[in-house]
Amino acid sequence: MRVLGIDPGLTRCGVGVVDVRPDRSATLVHLGVVRSPVDAPVAERLVVIARGIRAVLAEHAPDVVAVERVFAQQNRSTVMGTAQAAGIALLVAAEAGLPTATHTPSEVKAAITGYGSAEKLQVQTMVARVLRLDELPKPADAADALALALCHAWRGAPSVPARGEALTPAQRAWAEAEKRAGSRGAVAR
Amino acid sequence: MRVLGIDPGLTRCGVGVVDVRPDRSATLVHLGVVRSPVDAPVAERLVVIARGIRAVLAEHAPDVVAVERVFAQQNRSTVMGTAQAAGIALLVAAEAGLPTATHTPSEVKAAITGYGSAEKLQVQTMVARVLRLDELPKPADAADALALALCHAWRGAPSVPARGEALTPAQRAWAEAEKRAGSRGAVAR
Numbered sequence: 001m002r003v004l005g006i007d008p009g010l011t012r013c014g015v016g017v018v019d020v021r022p023d024r025s026a027t028l029v030h031l032g033v034v035r036s037p038v039d040a041p042v043a044e045r046l047v048v049i050a051r052g053i054r055a056v057l058a059e060h061a062p063d064v065v066a067v068e069r070v071f072a073q074q075n076r077s078t079v080m081g082t083a084q085a086a087g088i089a090l091l092v093a094a095e096a097g098l099p100t101a102t103h104t105p106s107e108v109k110a111a112i113t114g115y116g117s118a119e120k121l122q123v124q125t126m127v128a129r130v131l132r133l134d135e136l137p138k139p140a141d142a143a144d145a146l147a148l149a150l151c152h153a154w155r156g157a158p159s160v161p162a163r164g165e166a167l168t169p170a171q172r173a174w175a176e177a178e179k180r181a182g183s184r185g186a187v188a189r
Numbered sequence: 190m191r192v193l194g195i196d197p198g199l200t201r202c203g204v205g206v207v208d209v210r211p212d213r214s215a216t217l218v219h220l221g222v223v224r225s226p227v228d229a230p231v232a233e234r235l236v237v238i239a240r241g242i243r244a245v246l247a248e249h250a251p252d253v254v255a256v257e258r259v260f261a262q263q264n265r266s267t268v269m270g271t272a273q274a275a276g277i278a279l280l281v282a283a284e285a286g287l288p289t290a291t292h293t294p295s296e297v298k299a300a301i302t303g304y305g306s307a308e309k310l311q312v313q314t315m316v317a318r319v320l321r322l323d324e325l326p327k328p329a330d331a332a333d334a335l336a337l338a339l340c341h342a343w344r345g346a347p348s349v350p351a352r353g354e355a356l357t358p359a360q361r362a363w364a365e366a367e368k369r370a371g372s373r374g375a376v377a378r
Contacts, residue, residue, distance in 0.1 A: 042291070043283035046276055050284070070269060080259060083269045084276030087235055091277055094232035095239070102231070 002029065004062035005149030006053065006089045007142065008070065010081030011038055013049055013089070016145030017060045018131065020153035028131045030060050033142050042081070046088050053092045065093035066152035068144070069102040103151050108144070111151035123147050191218065193251035194338030195242065195278045196331065197259065199270030200227055202238055202278070205334030206249045207320065209342035217320045219249050222331050231270070235277050242281045254282035255341035257333070258291040292340050297333070300340035312336050 001021075007014035013036075017029040034052030036045035057065075067090055070083045086102075093100045106116035112126050124136045124143045130150060137143040190210075196203035202225075206218040223241030225234035246254075256279055259272045275291075282289045295305035301315050313325045313332045319339060326332040 041289065042276075043279035043289040046280040047283045050280055080272045083272035084279075087231075087273030087276040088280055090232035090273075091235040091239055091280070094236045100230065100232040 001064065001153055002060070002062045003149040003153050004056060004060065004065045004093075005145040005147070005152065006065065006067045006086075007144040007148060008068060008082050008086035008089055010036060010042070010045055010049070010078065010085050012141060013052065013085055014139075014142035014145035015053065015056050016137075016142060016147075016149050017056070017062055018146060018149045018153065020150065024154060026130055026150055026153065028133065028137075028146070030056065031137055031139075031142050031146060032056070033139055042084070046084060049085055050088050050092050053089055054096070057093070057096050057098070062098065064099045064101065064152065065089070066101045066103060066148050067093075068108070068148055069104045071104075101152055103148060103155075107155070108147050108151040111154050112147045120144075190253070190342055191249070191251045192338040192342050193245060193249065193254045193282075194334040194336070194341065195254065195256045195275075196333040196337060197257060197271050197275035197278055199225060199231070199234055199238070199267065199274050201330060202241065202274055203328075203331035203334035204242065204245050205326075205331060205336075205338050206245070206251055207335060207338045207342065209339065213343060215319055215339055215342065217322065217326075217335070219245065220326055220328075220331050220335060221245070222328055231273070235273060238274055239277050239281050242278055243285070246282070246285050246287070251287065253288045253290065253341065254278070255290045255292060255337050256282075257297070257337055258293045260293075290341055292337060292344075294333075296344070297336050297340040300343050301336050309333075 002017060002019050005016045005018070013034040015034060016031045018026045019029055020026045034049055034056075036048040040048070067086050070079065070086050090100050090102075109118040109123055110116040112118070112123050124140065124147075127143055127146050127150065128136050131137070131146070137146055191206060191208050194205045194207070202223040204223055205220045207215045208218055209215045223238055223245075225237040229237070256275050259268065259275050279289050279291075298307040298312055299305040301307070301312050313329065313336075316332055316335050316339065317325050320326070320335070326335055
């Protein structure tokens with residue numbers, strides 16, 4: 001399954017595409033940022049964002065699009081623009097005939113690190129490990145889009161292999177990383 | 190000048206089209222509501238709203254589109270959906286090559302009644318008078334879209350006739366209504 005994750009923003013919209021197999025192992029396909037000029041009128045900025053997301057859809061043909069759910073409680077000064085960018089992302093995906101989903105930041109953190117209040121660096125470290133990257137995903141502020149895409153693929157997918165099946169290398173790495181994250185999570189709580 | 194005013198909402202999106210002449214007199218062209226089903230996923234609802242607004246653009250060919258500006262402070266439970274609907278409205282208008290503008294509810298009330306804290310009924314009464322309607326605009330919750338369209342046309346338009354020119358009937362009605370609204374406004378403040 002190919003998933004496009006979108007971390008919405010009016011100035012910077014993170015986009016991450018991953019291929020996720022039934023055993024939960026995943027490969028990085030694309031990571032980038034759709035930018036819009038801060039000094040342009042809002043309507044023009046939304047047009048630029050829509051165009052950028054359509055380009056990603058055309059180039060990478062995801063099966064599903066996951067968008068981070070925005071709450072009114074988050075960062076007040078930019079939350080309206082973020083909500084609008086999220087709306088554009090959902091519209092563009094649905095108009096392309098793709099299924100969409102939204103996930104909260106807590107859901108993403110919980111899916112990736114095992115607990116919902118993980119720090120950004122922990123999430124990025126885990127994403128890099130799962131995707132077998134030599135370094136943290138760059139640009140850093142787009143890494144959330146990858147985490148979102150992985151989160152979407154994994155929710156609903158079985159987290160334990162069927163009885164009698166051996167763990168794949170990806171599952172082993174995952175289980176080990178989950179153990180570490182879990183213990184750090186207990187400390188952080 | 191033909192103006193489409195949009196009062197954004199995820200469930201009901203008010204759309205009002207008016208023709209406004211240089212002397213500030215105005216005619217009602219269209220008033221309606223673009224609805225989306227409350228039980229559908231957000232992405233589908235946004236698609237329905239985009240389709241509805243595109244239909245209004247195609248049918249009434251406005252010169253400019255004015256959208257109510259949404260603030261994070263407003264009604265918490267629906268504000269994210271309202272912001273997304275506003276974003277869709279701006280996107281659809283800009284993608285159709287039309288200029289867009291946003292106005293706050295206070296700006297609209299001030300432009301229509303003379304003061305920014307006017308009540309809904311006063312705004313509707315004034316809109317009906319300006320458009321020479323026999324009754325208040327219906328549906329009532331779409332009347333804000335008309336007020337928004339009038340507000341946009343009038344801001345930037347001269348509010349006083351050029352020296353030596355007589356007042357048109359519309360301007361006379363306007364001046365009288367402004368006087369009444371102004372005195373009530375002073376009481377309300």
